[in-house]
Amino acid sequence: MSIFHRPHYSSEITNFIEQMKEKKPTLEAEQRAGRALLWDKHLDRSLLEEYSEARVPMQPYVYQTQSK
Numbered sequence: 001m002s003i004f005h006r007p008h009y010s011s012e013i014t015n016f017i018e019q020m021k022e023k024k025p026t027l028e029a030e031q032r033a034g035r036a037l038l039w040d041k042h043l044d045r046s047l048l049e050e051y052s053e054a055r056v057p058m059q060p061y062v063y064q065t066q067s068k
Contacts, residue, residue, distance in 0.1 A: 010018075021027055
C-alpha cells in the first residue's frame with residue numbers, strides 16, 4: 001500500500017463537477033458538440049498548400065518603407 005494513497009478522498013472540485021453532471025446529464029454531450037463546432041474541423045490539405053504557397057514573405061523590419 002502506498003503512503004500517498006488516500007482512501008475515499010475526492011476534492012471539492014471533483015464533488016462540484018459530479019453534482020453538475022447529476023443535475024444536468026446532457027452536460028458532456030453539449031460540451032462535445034461545442035468542441036466539434038469550434039475545433040474538430042476537417043482540413044482540406046490541397047487548400048492549405050495553396051495558402052502557404054501564396055504567402056508573401058515579411059520584410060525584416062516591418063515599419064521600413066520600400067526605398068526607390
